Amino acid sequence: MSGFNFATDSRGVATITWDIPDKSMNILNFELLEELDGLVDRVLCDDGIKGAVITSGKPDFSGGMDLNTLAALKASGGDKPAQRIFDGTMELHRVLRRIETGGSDPKAGRPGKPFAAALTGTALGIGIEVALACHRVFASDRPEARIGFPEIRLGLFPGGGGTTRLVRMLGLMRASTWLFEGRTADPARAADAGLINEVVPAAGLAAAAGDWVAGTAWSDAVKPWDVRGYRIPGGAPYQRDGFPVFTGATAQVHGRTRGVYPAAKALLSAIYEGSLVPFDTALRIEARWFTKVMMNPSSAAMINTLFVNKRALDKGPAQPAGADAPRVRALGIIGAGMMGAGIGHVAAAAGIPVVLVDRDRDTAERGRAIIGNLMEESVQRGRMTADRKAELLSGVAATDRYRDLADCDLVIEAVFEDPGVKARVIAAAAEAVAPGTVIATNTSTLPISELSQSCPDGERFLGMHFFSPVHKMMLLEIIRGRDTGAPAVETAVAFSRQVRKTPIVVNDARFFYANRCVIPYINEGVRMVAEGVRPALVENAARSLGMPVGPLQLVDETSLDLGVAIAKASRAALGAKHADSPAETVMERLVELGRLGRKSGAGFYAYDGRGRRQGLWAGLGENWPIASGQPGVATVRHRLLLIQVLEAVRTLEDGVLRDIREGDVGAILGWGFAPWSGGPFTWLDTVGADEAVSICDRLSEQLGDRFSAPGLLRKMAGTGETFHGRFAGTGTAT
């Protein structure tokens, strides 16, 4: 494969053009690296060549390293995978360092040749790392281009020299927002931050870079860190200015990641240790820590779930050639409250015309105003122009007439979570729309197959569970009722893609997938309060598990009366099979006390007049005295984690969940299930079914049947299988 083109102009300026045939985006793998190495060699060895521009033949420069290459590298290492990864990483460093030193020989006093990077568009991961190895970076002024380092979001860190170079360019403080937050920015902002040198009109990019190479003296093509006396901006760890920065960064990273993300720890160690030694040694240190992260199961888990599997779910099944991909051309929404407006907002922002219906014009208009406000936030952040906002908002119609829904191909009702109200709305909608229109109910708890009774044609009816706030939450849980037909699901999945949500498709059963797993998490936390476990221990244990909020804070957000209502409904539905929980008594008591959660300004937490959380309510200890013996934090963590994981396994056994990849991705995107774990099924695979069962046995003996290992898990412990091994390729989503 030839991934790069090579040309030289009359001035002796070579252009290396990255342009992988038949791909829309350039990536890097080791084959391509070898090819690049050869071309760099040509630049350095040919006396007729002055220097080189590295650019792309595509609208974008590069999307990054081919993550499959990294996985393959590890796999090819046999019994020495770490050695293989380390060697591969060092090879990458060698090639990029050749570009950076341009063939110079400081001992002989020979300067190197200048290299410029010309970024046509997006440059992420290894893309920007290649650019940073060059002496000057030019970028097209395309606001849609993204520049940055997304590695940390996948449980990695920039391992192609980006870590070492960026810290030496910007200092730890300024580099850390890029490295630790995985931030990306448009070229103008990246230039302001010092990542790139010049932003130029797209048409003049090649000329600007080429002219710079032609006009640059060899002796000027040298990096600051290759000049004697170089000092890291902001100071190295044991310099007076650097010491508090490094000390502070450590505490900050530790506190924010709660110590559960190996990549963040490794990244900071690579920076710290690298800052104390010369550049080439720093690269070797970076490679060692990168190898360490690649060898960590958490990184593999995050890559698999948040990159490979999430992308597969986002992409969906391949369409037969020539077939029209289903898509929503007009969306109807009934109920212009927060949820309805939120859904309308993401649809409108994706360019889909929206009809927003409510019982009167004013209410509908208020919903439209919410959409306008949400768009205004994007305008304020520079993510949308005022003109574009006006244009998109003009596609949103607010009305009180159901008949205005006639042209919609998908209608979502988002009215109050009450079966009677919903039934009336669904029946009215079914009457108003065209025969093929898909009707969806946005619900988080009500059984779809029951609501389906109100729709004359159950085949085109389904559930769409949006998470709040809609524009921030990346998951859409699509629920198939008993009668839901495949075309309806296809339409919902297509809509999900249009609004850039990751869809999971589950079967209908009480609370579907996400809430079915979250509710036990809340209940387990509340139950511990009843047992006299320190509430702070419960909350801190949850957060140190990587959960975004503790169970008590979560139930304050969703409200205690809802918790009580769910328990009542569950009791009514399950009858004798419903296991009464001390958690219900606690929630009932708080509701009696008028402590309904944040909405009432009082719950497990106390709130000030402006609704800000002040701390756990001091009265908890009076109602549920702190027990003299407290469990260890590990036990509390196990309880909070297992209670979710086991429920996830049960949804698989029940056939609610049809694809464990959806289970993993859905858990992380839907309710923030410990992202470092890669999701409940990946966590079980990492721990091993065997070990998981023995934890279950221990917990169930002390705490009851809710921790009994599900039959499937116990069976797998017996056979030594993993979920991803057993269910590989059986997914139905793609």
Next chain:
Amino acid sequence: MRDAYIYDTVRTPRGKGKADGSLHEVPSVRLSADVINSISARNNLRARQVGDVIWGNVTQVGEQGACLARSAVLFSDLDDSVPAVSVNRFCASGLEAVNMAANQIRSGASGAVIAGGVESMSRVPMGSDGGAIAADPALAMKAHFVPQGISADIIATRYGFSRTDCDAFAVESQARAAKADAEGRFDRSRIPVMDQNGLTILGTDEQIRQDTDMQALGALKPSFKDIGESMPGFDAVAMLRFPELERVDHVHHAGNSSAISDGAAAVLLGDAALGEENGLTPRARVRAASRVGTDPTIMLTGPVPATEMALEAAGMQIGDIDLFEVNEAFASVVLYFMSSLGVDHAAINVNGGAIAMGHPIGATGAMILGTLIDELERRDKETGLATLCVGSGMGVATIVERI
């Protein structure tokens, strides 16, 4: 095994450890030599009689670098044949030096040792020697590193010492120190620091604030709230280590924590023969000593297990100790000691402590041992215990008894 006797103790006044402090102009090697010369002269020490100088010193860079102990010997009137070693056990360095010296005496390795320490915190600021414990992420995260002030606040939070408790303790420390100073209780050990012309630079402890009251302390802002709660957020690290805490109560401030100080102190230890040769009467015997490691995050609870270990080594009970010196690094450290071991404040730091007078970290351990022996004599009591909390989670204690 021989007995290790303490023959004398000498200290400088404690100067304010800032650029406007009186001792800021005096190099640490001179502070050291002053107390070494004074203790040798007071006890008729002859050349070659001293087997070693063991010198506590924490921040060993700049003028305190390159083995300050040896530099101090060369700068002093001692013979060049006297060796010296700098020791760093953070805040307990001065007491650790005494304990190491006692071991040399007991083993017969030396007949006389000058132990003690120095810290010129105004000239060599604390922390200017760096330290992997704070800056190396692999270590700092493993050890859940937080600065001492956060640790002191964790103690207060975990064991329920309020801001009022800590302030009341501080007010009492000031009152005791002022009274002790006024009554001349420090005069036996304390020598003035003089210039090269014999003019006095500082004769008394510089930082005692006799007029300190609850109202004055109440106006002070907590010192560690910002670094705990916002930037960089050490409380989050503390709560990873102590997940039962909902928050850290930031009760410590400049008024109920030890003051940054300059100063030096020396202790002369020797065997029985030294007393006979030089015509000296031993003032006390080192009965037992201890050193412990503790949790590095809460860091400052070491005096309790160190005391327990020393008591066990001595075959004593807590009730056998007549007087205690527990270094007042922070109010909560001493409050925790009192409540854990059931010791009344009436028996602890009877002449005030570091909250009033300051804490020149390399020297304080030797200083409080001197204060303890002076006070045992004044009250005609038998047994005393000195202990200090130590950075990164350690504790040191020494039990002495009068002869």
